[in-house]
Amino acid sequence: MTTKPPASVKEADPNSPLKKIYTMVEDFKDIIPVTNERYRLAFCLNKYLNGEADSIKEALISAKPESCTIDIHELERMVTEKYIKLNLTKD
Numbered sequence: 001m002t003t004k005p006p007a008s009v010k011e012a013d014p015n016s017p018l019k020k021i022y023t024m025v026e027d028f029k030d031i032i033p034v035t036n037e038r039y040r041l042a043f044c045l046n047k048y049l050n051g052e053a054d055s056i057k058e059a060l061i062s063a064k065p066e067s068c069t070i071d072i073h074e075l076e077r078m079v080t081e082k083y084i085k086l087n088l089t090k091d
Contacts, residue, residue: 018046024082025045031078032069040064041059041060043063056079
């Protein structure tokens, strides 16, 4: 019996907004040590970018990063600064 090799993964364009969000959230690995919580946060922030969430704060509340070592208001400030720095705008 043999096993098949895993499917290949196509890397996202590094200039796409989605890739920028996931890369940005990885910068918070010291603040949010659980990988799945960072992925969920990136997903929720992408929903904000697409207009499915009203604010960054709402996206943070939806993500519920329980392992976060700082206050949610401080995290909101940091994420907002990164959004501005990366020039991510809502559609």
